[in-house]
Amino acid sequence: MNVTPPKIEVRDLRLSYGAREVIHGLSFAIRPNEIFGIIGPAQSGKTSLLRCLNRTIDFTPAARVSGAIRVDGRDVRRIKDVFGLRRKLGMVAPLPVGLPLSVYDNVAFAPRCAGIRNRAVLDERVEQCLRQAALWEEVKDRLHTLGTRLSGGQQQRLTIARALSHQPEVLCLDEFSIAIDPVTTMRIEDALKELRREITIILVTNLTSQARRLADRTLFLWNGDLVELDETGVIFSERARRRQTREYVQGIFG
Amino acid sequence: MKTTSSFPPPAGSPVAARFGETAFTRRKARTEAAARGCFLFMTLALVVPLVAVLVYLVVKAWPALGWDFLLDVPRRNMTEGGIWPAFVGTLDLVFLSLAVAAPVGVLAAIYLNEYAADNGFNRLVNLAVINLAGVPSIVHALFGLGAFVYAARFGASVLSAALTLAIMTLPVIIASTREALASVPRAFREACWNVGASKWQTIRAVVLPNAVSGILTGIILQVSRAAGETAPIMFTGAVFYKVVERGDLFPYYLDDQCMALSMHLFTISTQVPNVREALPFATAVALLGSVLLVNAASIGLRVWLRHRKKW
Amino acid sequence: MASVSEKPVAAPAPAARARRPLWAVGLERAFEAFIRLCGVSAVLFVLAIFFFVFREAAPVFRDEQFSLTEFLFSLHWYPTSETNVRYGALALILGTFSVTGLAMALAVPFGLGAAVFISEFCGPRPREILKVIIELLAAIPSVVWGFIGLTVMSKLLVTLTGAPVGVNALNGGIILALMSVPIIVSIGEDALKAVPDSYREAALALGATRWQLIYRVLLPAAKNGLLAAVLLGVARGVGETMAVLMCTGHSVNIPRGPLDSVRTLTANIAAELGEAPVGSGHYRVLFLTGVLLFLITFVVNLAADLAVRGIREK
Numbered sequence: 001m002n003v004t005p006p007k008i009e010v011r012d013l014r015l016s017y018g019a020r021e022v023i024h025g026l027s028f029a030i031r032p033n034e035i036f037g038i039i040g041p042a043q044s045g046k047t048s049l050l051r052c053l054n055r056t057i058d059f060t061p062a063a064r065v066s067g068a069i070r071v072d073g074r075d076v077r078r079i080k081d082v083f084g085l086r087r088k089l090g091m092v093a094p095l096p097v098g099l100p101l102s103v104y105d106n107v108a109f110a111p112r113c114a115g116i117r118n119r120a121v122l123d124e125r126v127e128q129c130l131r132q133a134a135l136w137e138e139v140k141d142r143l144h145t146l147g148t149r150l151s152g153g154q155q156q157r158l159t160i161a162r163a164l165s166h167q168p169e170v171l172c173l174d175e176f177s178i179a180i181d182p183v184t185t186m187r188i189e190d191a192l193k194e195l196r197r198e199i200t201i202i203l204v205t206n207l208t209s210q211a212r213r214l215a216d217r218t219l220f221l222w223n224g225d226l227v228e229l230d231e232t233g234v235i236f237s238e239r240a241r242r243r244q245t246r247e248y249v250q251g252i253f254g
Numbered sequence: 255m256k257t258t259s260s261f262p263p264p265a266g267s268p269v270a271a272r273f274g275e276t277a278f279t280r281r282k283a284r285t286e287a288a289a290r291g292c293f294l295f296m297t298l299a300l301v302v303p304l305v306a307v308l309v310y311l312v313v314k315a316w317p318a319l320g321w322d323f324l325l326d327v328p329r330r331n332m333t334e335g336g337i338w339p340a341f342v343g344t345l346d347l348v349f350l351s352l353a354v355a356a357p358v359g360v361l362a363a364i365y366l367n368e369y370a371a372d373n374g375f376n377r378l379v380n381l382a383v384i385n386l387a388g389v390p391s392i393v394h395a396l397f398g399l400g401a402f403v404y405a406a407r408f409g410a411s412v413l414s415a416a417l418t419l420a421i422m423t424l425p426v427i428i429a430s431t432r433e434a435l436a437s438v439p440r441a442f443r444e445a446c447w448n449v450g451a452s453k454w455q456t457i458r459a460v461v462l463p464n465a466v467s468g469i470l471t472g473i474i475l476q477v478s479r480a481a482g483e484t485a486p487i488m489f490t491g492a493v494f495y496k497v498v499e500r501g502d503l504f505p506y507y508l509d510d511q512c513m514a515l516s517m518h519l520f521t522i523s524t525q526v527p528n529v530r531e532a533l534p535f536a537t538a539v540a541l542l543g544s545v546l547l548v549n550a551a552s553i554g555l556r557v558w559l560r561h562r563k564k565w
Numbered sequence: 566m567a568s569v570s571e572k573p574v575a576a577p578a579p580a581a582r583a584r585r586p587l588w589a590v591g592l593e594r595a596f597e598a599f600i601r602l603c604g605v606s607a608v609l610f611v612l613a614i615f616f617f618v619f620r621e622a623a624p625v626f627r628d629e630q631f632s633l634t635e636f637l638f639s640l641h642w643y644p645t646s647e648t649n650v651r652y653g654a655l656a657l658i659l660g661t662f663s664v665t666g667l668a669m670a671l672a673v674p675f676g677l678g679a680a681v682f683i684s685e686f687c688g689p690r691p692r693e694i695l696k697v698i699i700e701l702l703a704a705i706p707s708v709v710w711g712f713i714g715l716t717v718m719s720k721l722l723v724t725l726t727g728a729p730v731g732v733n734a735l736n737g738g739i740i741l742a743l744m745s746v747p748i749i750v751s752i753g754e755d756a757l758k759a760v761p762d763s764y765r766e767a768a769l770a771l772g773a774t775r776w777q778l779i780y781r782v783l784l785p786a787a788k789n790g791l792l793a794a795v796l797l798g799v800a801r802g803v804g805e806t807m808a809v810l811m812c813t814g815h816s817v818n819i820p821r822g823p824l825d826s827v828r829t830l831t832a833n834i835a836a837e838l839g840e841a842p843v844g845s846g847h848y849r850v851l852f853l854t855g856v857l858l859f860l861i862t863f864v865v866n867l868a869a870d871l872a873v874r875g876i877r878e879k
Contacts, residue, residue: 056447061372084584087450097445099460100564109459110449115585148565159445166449282774289776290686296678300746301698307717358603365604369597379608381870386614388797388866389859390804391707392831393618395838396855400617404843421610428607454593475704482706485806489838516708523712524811538712542705549704553697 005073007032007170007200008053013067015048015224017060022048023224025067030170035192035201037215037232039208041248045224046204047094050172053202054089055082071170087114090163094175096155098147099162103130103139106147106158110166125165132195133161134187153184160188164195171195172202177210189214208249212236220245311542315535323536325501332495332522333529337537339498339505340518344544346412346506347487347514348480351419356473358420359427366428367435368457387425391485394422398490413508415491422486423476430475434468435461439565467559474552478545484516492517494525515541618859622852630846636853642817644837644847652850654857656817660734660827663820664809665802667738668745672802673795675742676749680794681779683750684757696751703747711811714740718812728824730814735823737813741805745798752797756790757783789872796869800862806831830854 006029015023023045030036038046051057052065055076069076071088079085087110099106107126116122126143130136135157139145147158156176163171173192177185192201192214205211211218212232219229220242228235228245240246247253326336366383370376398418408414438461446456484492492514498505506512519541523534625631630650639653683695718739719731726735760783768778784791814826815836828836834851841847 054448056444059444059447083450083452085450086448091448093441093444093448095441097441099442099445100464101460109446110451113449113451113455113585115589146564162445162449285776286774289774289779293678293682293686296675297682297695300675300679300702300743301695304702304743307713310717311713358607361600361603362607365600369601370604382608382612384870385863385866388800388804388862389614390806390831390862392804392806392834393614393855393859396618396621396834396852397614399838400621400852401613405617421614424607424610452593454597478704482704482708484706484708485835488835516706519708519712520807520811523715534712535716538709542709545704545706545709546701549701553700 004032006030007072008202009068009070009073011068011070013049013052013069014065015045015052015057016064018062021224023052026221026224026226028219028226028229030200030202031217032200033196033198034216035196035203035214037211037218038202038204038221039206039211039218039248040221040227041253042206043223044221046221047174049221050091050174050202050204052076053172054086054091055079056086056091058082083113087166088169090166090168090171092156092159092163092171092173092176094178096152096159096179098150098155098158100146100148102144103147103150103158104143107161107165110162114166129161129164132164132191133157134191135161153180156180156184157188160191168199170200170202172204174204175206178206185210208236208251220248222248308542311535311539315532315539318530318532318536319539324540327498327500328495332526334533336500337515337518337540338500338502339496340513340515340537341540342498342503342505343412343492343496343512344481344515346512347416347419347491348477350412350416351423351480352473352477354417355420355423355427355476359424360431360469360473362424363428363431363435364457364462367432368453368461383425383428387429389422391422391483394418394486395489397421398486403490409509410489410493410511411491411509412506412512413491415487415512415514418486418490419480419483422483423480426479427472427476430472431465431469434465434472437468438464464564467556467562471552471556471559474548474555478548478552481548482516482541482545484514484520487514487517488520494521515544615859618852618855622849622856625846625849625853628846628849631850636850640819644841644850650846652846654830654850654854656819657828657830657833657854658857659819660813660817661803661829661831663827664734664737664741664813664829665799667734667823668741668802669795669799671739671742672745672749672798676746676794676798677753677791679746680750680753680757680791681783684754685775685779685783696754699747699750702743703751705744707744707805707807708811710740710744711808714808714812722824726824730826732812732814732826733824734813734820734827737809737827737829738823740808740812741802744805744808745801748801749794749798752794753787753791756787756794759790760786793869793872796865796872800865800869803865804831804858804862806835810835830858834858 008030010029011027013023013026014021026049038049040046048057048063051060053069053071053076057063057065065077071085076085099109101109104126107129108122111122111125116125127136127140130139135154138154139150147155150158156179160173160176171192176188180188189210192203195201203211203215215232217230218232218235220227220235222244228240228242230240234240235245236249238246240249323336324341325338327338329335366376366379370379395418398414398421402408402414402417403410406414408417442460443456446460447453451459491511493511494513494517496505496511496513498513515537519534519537522529522537626633631652636652636654637658638655639651640656641651641653642656643649643651679695679699683692683699687695714736715732718736721731722728722733722736723731764782764786765778768782773781809829810832813828813832815828816826817828817833818825820827834854837847838851841851
């Protein structure tokens with residue numbers, strides 16, 4: 001029996017946009033230092049789930065959340081320091097976004113917002129995060145370039161570096177590879193495998209092959225319902241309990 | 255095989271029979287040319303007479319133009335002299351009104367665009383702001399009279415007139431600032447929120463610096479509008495004549511009444527008999543020149559900043 | 566790939582996670598409250614305009630010498646008469662509409678024509694130049710336009726038409742047309758630019774000439790935006806004060822022809838407000854005229870808004 005307390009625990013989560021319920025009572029737990037995959041077709045509620053985790057759902061006026069989401073035992077909806085929560089959970093969006101600041105400022109942005117002003121500390125943080133995101137070698141001589149002028153693959157790695165810059169304990173990636181080339185995707189996947197030693201990773205993806213490569217456990221979400229949650233090896237084999245899972249994984253529907 | 259493509263194709267060739275010039279195509283080409291000519295005429299009919307009128311103004315104003323005209327005060331019952339009191343009065347009014355309207359307008363736009371929830375009340379507010387940008391200038395004058403001169407008891411003064419101008423320019427500053435803020439893509443804001451930045455940190459680091467050009471151009475345009483308007487200041491603080499020292503930079507106190515360039519043009523062309531002919535024309539040229547200069551600065555700023563686009 | 570972090574990231578103690586200094590948080594909260602204040606007060610200023618103008622006008626309904634039907638439908642405007650005070654604003658209303666109507670009759674064809682030319686027949690360089698010229702035209706203050714009408718146009722009209730006096734409805738109409746054209750051109754051009762390029766490509770692929778493209782495809786497709794442009798030009802015309810004050814003459818009567826002298830609602834307020842004693846019936850009727858103007862421009866602006874909204878809903 002696994003006695004380490006879960007990093008993230010979701011209990012009966014429901015989310016509605018206006019009158020339309022998009023997540024119907026989800027309950028699951030994520031263990032520390034694992035790569036947790038979430039697969040499912042489009043419009044399943046995967047992105048909405050992530051936004052509930054770091055409370056960016058607050059910026060959608062019509063959204064209503066009920067149920068409990070606990071990070072390290074504390075309910076996120078009752079946390080007073082929302083910004084601290086968002087620094088604890090890093091988020092990488094599907095489309096690469098380079099902020100219109102220099103590469104250095106892109107990565108130093110979050111630490112500065114958190115109150116770090118010491119130049120030496122910032123320099124070290126920027127280099128560390130760019131290395132972890134597999135971008136350092138390409139930009140180390142031009143840290144002053146505008147983030148928006150990098151290529152798509154570079155901007156996505158920059159987004160990951162930004163997400164790492166505030167030393168998160170959990171990194172959430174929302175379909176990070178849809179807008180980038182396969183080579184960059186491979187490099188990021190290698191970086192993720194390195195990172196998992198230090199942090200917990202939630203990997204939301206449309207590509208079942210990606211979950212199969214990276215995730216320890218996988219959750220199959222369909223139309224806001226949890227269909228099945230198990231070890232990746234089980235989900236992607238004949239041992240999957242639900243027929244729906246087996247059919248989705250084999251590509252019979254998507 | 256030799257391939258030629260020439261239009262019209264040589265007569266008698268099979269191509270000509272299919273695609274060549276016929277009476278039909280000739281007629282189409284004629285209507286095309288006629289349409290083009292017609293629209294060109296309409297455009298020129300606007301531009302050319304205007305340029306002609308402006309040239310005429312400058313020509314008639316020429317005898318009176320010069321530094322003396324700017325720095326001197328009106329003499330001999332306004333039939334001679336210069337426009338200094340009016341010029342400095344306009345500067346004071348414009349500066350004071352923008353000092354109020356610009357910060358309030360920009361901050362209000364930041365509130366409406368970045369902080370306010372998208373509910374029914376705020377949509378009503380948007381409607382109000384947009385429609386108030388179209389209010390006739392004389393209604394602004396009535397408002398200034400009712401609110402500042404009488405209700406607030408400021409009396410007819412520089413303060414009342416400047417506040418009236420401020421209220422006149424406020425809705426447009428709010429609207430143009432909102433447009434500038436909205437031109438910054440939402441994706442940037444979301445990326446900042448995702449790393450734990452607060453709304454104000456996001457605005458200060460990403461939104462405002464990239465909206466500044468649009469905000470500035472909007473404010474500069476209102477400078478020229480405030481300088482040119484007459485009706486709002488006619489009853490709230492601008493007067494026919496005030497004694498001022500030549501070249502005095504700070505002749506007016508807040509509770510004084512003042513002269514203003516726009517008002518001066520009105521009085522000198524309608525209320526002053528026997529004025530030297532070049533004088534009203536020179537006043538018009540001075541006012542027009544100042545306004546066009548400010549607008550040209552705004553256009554130049556916009557073009558220059560467009561080249562520095564960051565995404 | 567070196568991971569050179571000294572602090573273990575897996576389980577940082579709360580002290581290791583950076584926090585913003587409290588004074589910075591406090592300052593930001595205060596500033597955000599100030600921003601909220603500005604937003605709310607700007608809205609209040611904007612609503613105050615409604616309130617104050619109505620407030621000064623409202624007591625007029627209690628005045629026995631005033632009747633709303635007389636105001637709207639009577640031609641007799643004698644606010645300063647000692648024996649028989651009458652506030653009939655019909656002549657002024659007709660003055661406003663006749664001058665604006667004349668202005669639109671000139672401005673709409675020329676303005677839309679220029680918009681079509683700039684949008685469809687121009688290369689990019691001439692287009693930039695023309696747009697700058699139109700923008701500078703829009704910046705000319707109304708008192709300067711009034712001056713032009715008073716001096717240049719007046720002389721022109723006298724020589725061309727032989728009228729005794731050059732300030733009349735036609736003068737005001739022409740000047741107002743020149744003032745409204747920039748709005749019509751810029752909004753009209755925006756409306757034409759908003760028509761998707763696919764329409765143009767489809768029409769040209771079918772062999773249409775430019776004129777047919779414009780007449781049969783673009784104008785119908787852009788008609789909502791063009792209507793909005795015209796309506797906004799009308800709103801500008803109705804609300805204009807100084808130019809019509811200086812160019813249209815000063816008699817309060819129904820214009821029988823374009824060469825007659827008229828007075829508009831706006832010019833009337835400007836001309837008489839200085840002499841009306843504060844709080845008197847005359848004073849309040851002038852404010853009521855302001856309310857009327859407000860309503861007219863509000864309705865026209867609303868119509869323009871709806872016309873534009875019509876495109877977006879499609």
